[in-house]
Amino acid sequence: MPDLLKHPFGAHGKVHQITPQSAGWRYVGFDLYRLRAGETVADVTGQDEIILVMVEGKAKIHAAGKNWGELGERMNVFEKTPPHCLYVPNDSDWTLETTTDATIAVCKAPGKSGHEARRIGPDGITLTQRGEGSNARHINNIAMENEDYCDSLLVTEVFTPAGNWSSYPSHRHDEDDFPRITYLEETYYHRLNPADGFGIQRVYTDDLSLNETMAVHDHDVVCVPRGHHPCGAPHGFEMYYLNVMAGPRRAWRFVAAPNLEHLMK
Secondary structure, eight states: OOOSEEOOSOSSEEEEEEOHHHHTSSSOEEEEEEEOTTOEEEEEOTTEEEEEEEEESOEEEEETTEEEEEEOOOSSGGGOOOOEEEEEOSSOEEEEEESSOEEEEEEEEEOOSOSOOEEEOSTTOOOEEESOGGGOEEEEEEEOTTSOOOSSOEEEEEEEOTTOEESOSOEEOEEEETTTEEEOEEEEEEEEESTTOOEEEEEEOTTSSSEEEEEEOTTOEEEESSSBOOEEOOTTOEEEEEEEEEOSSSOOOOEEOGGGGGGGO
């Protein structure tokens, strides 16, 4: 199995390029650009649909035959304001030119020509708490199941306070047995505040045939092909992650780890 923990290639340009082939799975792709003001990126979607997420900074974007103007508002992801995003269907092209320094995620999954290009956020995205106590975290849903914006993609942002756990109680979505559980591959793009901090992510199956525990740093990506995948933010370090999920069905159904089922209540 390919390594689950992906470090950025560098600090400028395209710093991540995760494909189904490199990840050893079938559906999810993820690119990340860290650009300076005035730089340009152009690409085609091919068989994939994409969501461009303005993680930080601003850019002028032209996609799917339309000028979408300047997208972006927050200059630091830990401002926690709603992101500006753009959905672009398969068989389209897109170009962006940064107007400030910017961090831009390209979330990818198979497209089926079922949805038109559209802006997503900031309107309609509200920071919402999930969990309580040391399991509390805050969610910006970009395109989850209730948002009928995409053919395959499920995308969300999560902010985990220092000292708290997230993606917890441990759960998995690695079987195609709807409505009990759905098969969804998943990437976690991590950020830490302060940036020299670290977090912890474990990826494991019930039988421990997969059992990896990783220290994650600013701009790392973790691939979750199967199993449970909780995260921890040590005291003193706030954690952000951008989740990208996709599988044969655009639905998020999961099963808790047997020894933690009682916590789901």
